[in-house]
Amino acid sequence: MKISVIGTGYVGLVTGTCLAETGNEVLCVDIDEKKVARMRQGEVPIYEPHLDVLFDRNIEAGRLNFTTSLEEGLTHGDIIFLALPTPEDEDGSADLSYVLNVSEEIGKKIKEYKVIVDKSTVPVGTAEKVQAVIAKNASCEFDVVSNPEFLREGFAVDDFLKPERIVIGSSSERATTLMKKLYNPFVRSGNPILIMDEKSAELTKYAANSFLATKITFMNEIANYCEKVGADVDKVRVGMGTDSRIGKRFLFPGIGYGGSCFPKDVKALQKAGKDENYDFKILDAVIEINDTQKTALIPKITTHFKADLSGKKIAIWGLAFKPETDDIREAPSIYMMNALLEKGAELTVFDPEAMPNIKEKFGDTLTYATSMYEATKGADALVICTEWSIFRTPNYSKLKELLVHPVIFDGRNLYNTEDMKSEGFTYVSIGRKD
Ligand code: UGA
Numbered sequence: 338m339k340i341s342v343i344g345t346g347y348v349g350l351v352t353g354t355c356l357a358e359t360g361n362e363v364l365c366v367d368i369d370e371k372k373v374a375r376m377r378q379g380e381v382p383i384y385e386p387h388l389d390v391l392f393d394r395n396i397e398a399g400r401l402n403f404t405t406s407l408e409e410g411l412t413h414g415d416i417i418f419l420a421l422p423t424p425e426d427e428d429g430s431a432d433l434s435y436v437l438n439v440s441e442e443i444g445k446k447i448k449e450y451k452v453i454v455d456k457s458t459v460p461v462g463t464a465e466k467v468q469a470v471i472a473k474n475a476s477c478e479f480d481v482v483s484n485p486e487f488l489r490e491g492f493a494v495d496d497f498l499k500p501e502r503i504v505i506g507s508s509s510e511r512a513t514t515l516m517k518k519l520y521n522p523f524v525r526s527g528n529p530i531l532i533m534d535e536k537s538a539e540l541t542k543y544a545a546n547s548f549l550a551t552k553i554t555f556m557n558e559i560a561n562y563c564e565k566v567g568a569d570v571d572k573v574r575v576g577m578g579t580d581s582r583i584g585k586r587f588l589f590p591g592i593g594y595g596g597s598c599f600p601k602d603v604k605a606l607q608k609a610g611k612d613e614n615y616d617f618k619i620l621d622a623v624i625e626i627n628d629t630q631k632t633a634l635i636p637k638i639t640t641h642f643k644a645d646l647s648g649k650k651i652a653i654w655g656l657a658f659k660p661e662t663d664d665i666r667e668a669p670s671i672y673m674m675n676a677l678l679e680k681g682a683e684l685t686v687f688d689p690e691a692m693p694n695i696k697e698k699f700g701d702t703l704t705y706a707t708s709m710y711e712a713t714k715g716a717d718a719l720v721i722c723t724e725w726s727i728f729r730t731p732n733y734s735k736l737k738e739l740l741v742h743p744v745i746f747d748g749r750n751l752y753n754t755e756d757m758k759s760e761g762f763t764y765v766s767i768g769r770k771d
Contacts (some may be wrong), residue, residue, distance in 0.1 A: 338519055340537060341366060341414030343407065345376065347383055347493070347597075348456055348486050349420030354388060355497040357395035359522040364411035365403050376403045384663040384690050387494040403668025407439070411432065411446045416515060418484075419467075420456045429608040430461050444474035452512045455483045457544050458602060458629045460609050464535035480512035483535045485542035490596065491661030498523060503530045543609075546602040547620060551588045553594050554623045557630045560590035560768025570768030571750065580622055590767050592722060592748035593630035595658035595667040598625070599688035620670045631672040634720060636745045637765050639680065641718070641744065647681030650741070652716040654709055655723025655749070656688035656695045663690035665698065675719075678702060687712040689725055713739040724749035733760045 338361045342353040345367040357363040365374050372382055376648055379396055381389050395401035404410060411417060421435040434753040436457060443453060453471065455464055468481045483506035488496045503520050507513045513532055533541075548771070560570040570590050578585035594600070642649055658668035665671065668691075674684055682701050685704040686695065692705055706712035709727065713719050713736060721728060729751055737743045737760075747766040754771070757764035 338362070339413055339415045339517075340364070340418065340519070341410040341416070342418045342420055342456075343410055344420040344435075345369075345372065345382070345403070345455075346420060346422060347385070347490065348488065349418065350381070350383065351385065351493045351497055352418055352420055352456060352486070354391045354395060354401060355494065356519070357398075357401040358391050358498070361400065361519070362413075363395075363401050364410055364413040365401070366405070366407055367403070367404060368407075369683065370405050373403045373405050385532060386661055391456075391523070394452070395715050407442055408446055411443060411451075412448075414451065416452045416454060416519060417443070418454045418456045423457045423459055425604060429604040431601075431605045433459065433463060433466070436467065437470055440470040441474070444471040447471075447475060447477055447479060450478045450511075450516055451480075453479060453481045454516070455481065455539075455712075456486055457596070458546075458605075459483075459539060460605060461536045461539045462753055463539060473579075477526050480507070480509040481535070482507040482509070482512050482516060483538040484516065485538060487542075487545065490664055491659065499526070499577075500524065501528055503528075504538050504541050505530060505532050506535035507532060508534060526604070531751070543602055543606040546599055547606050547623070549587050550599040550627070551619060551623050553589070553591075554626050554630070556588045556590045557633075557767075558626060561630075561633070563768040567770060569715055569754075569770060573768075576747065577642060589750070591630075591724075591750065592633055592669040592673065592767070593627045595631075595669050596667040597664060600667045629662045631669040631719060632676045633767060634673065634748050634765070635676045635680075635753065637755050638718070638746055640676070641746075641765070643762070645681070646677065649718070650681045650685050650716045651677055651682045652706075652712040652740075653684055653686040654688075654719060654721045654728050655725055656686060657691035657723050657725075660723055660725045661690075665691050665694045668722070670695075671698070672700070673720065673722055673748070674703070685712045685714075685716065688723065689727060710735060710739055715741060717741050718744040718746060721745065721747045721749055721751060722735065724751055733762075737761065 340356050340361045340363045342349045342365045345365045353363045353365040379393055380390050423431040426432045464481045465485045505516050563570040574588045576586050577583050603620055607617050610617040656670045687705050687706040687709045744763045750766045754769050
């Protein structure tokens with residue numbers, strides 16, 4: 338099939354590349370000329386495990402191409418994916434201007450039947466708006482479907498190739514048939530393609546992300562309460578998670594959720610509710626709790642150092658909002674570091690992938706180490722913000738030699754508290770006895 342993908346951000350790029358992998362002819366469109374030139378040379382503009390291999394393979398096979406011409410994109414694809422940014426507006430709602438501007442162009446330029454697919458996370462009712470904007474100028478038949486993505490950064494290729502489910506909001510049989518044909522190769526295992534109306538599909542995405550954010554936040558509250566009563570959240574987590582109605586995943590407490598999706602989507606659903614005079618009280622609480630949780634280690638650090646952090650040297654491990662990505666959007670590390678800097682601490686930081694992004698944001702207010710151990714040299718304490726695998730089994734003797742004091746504040750509960758005690762560390766984590 339001939340596919341066009343408008344927008345080569347993280348979602349567009351993964352979608353385009355994975356659709357080329359199953360033999361489709363994919364043309365990706367982006368207005369950024371430099372980016373398009375780099376991609377044509379085979380350079381993947383984001384860090385996403387395994388994407389580079391698929392990218393090279395499909396460019397070489399001639400199935401994955403790039404252009405800056407929207408017109409070319411709109412002529413090429415029988416199915417046109419809109420993978421455009423929907424940034425957070427000042428009031429928390431999703432800004433649809435990119436999606437609607439491109440829709441306007443689609444209406445003017447398409448000359449034969451096309452399926453337009455909303456892949457971006459968009460509020461309920463967007464498919465209807467896109468339909469209306471295109472219909473203003475369109476001289477041929479077309480259908481608009483909603484097809485939200487459920488890709489996790491760091492696992493996006495795997496999630497795309499082996500999805501647990503595919504959600505398609507469509508009221509046209511013609512479009513549904515084409516979409517099923519496109520996605521059938523990805524659900525050979527028997528996982529479902531769920532067909533529903535457009536609004537339900539749009540809401541499914543917001544509801545799923547908001548539920549997961551709520552699940553994490555609930556565990557963060559249980560963790561905070563564990564600290565009050567002397568219970569161990571790791572044990573509670575396993576005790577709860579083995580109930581299949583609850584499930585083991587997304588129950589890990591820590592210094593809050595971040596990234597480009599959960600914070601934005603929870604706020605957008607909260608705002609969308611308000612617009613309908615519906616008050617999502619649970620989301621109000623989730624947002625408030627998560628904001629506080631991002632700096633949950635700060636009171637523990639100030640208590641340890643008896644309030645004054647001026648001149649204290651602190652090493653930070655992990656800056657990305659989660660492992661396996663260089664993405665620092667809404668990363669809890671940023672809130673932690675700002676709070677520590679405000680209190681006068683001197684920070685030396687390390688992350689396997691996110692250093693360039695953090696450097697751009699923090700400039701010379703931080704010291705940048707070239708390895709995890711270098712960051713700890715001469716530090717009064719180590720603070721862990723992201724659970725990268727390489728931090729999981731450090732050389733404890735080396736760490737003790739490098740740190741001035743063997744003190745670790747762990748925002749992701751990487752280590753066993755008993756092990757840390759026997760290794761001689763002062764170890765403070767989330768929801769567990771120190
Ligand atoms: C999330 C969803 O998981 C995807 O299904 C969705 O498609 C995507 O948003 C999106 O809307 O595009 P992502 O933001 O990449 O994916 O990251 P997650 O792995 O979901 O983690 C989000 C945040 O929750 C991270 O900050 C992570 O550290 C935190 N988290 C996750 C916890 O604090 N505890 C957990 O148990 C799990």
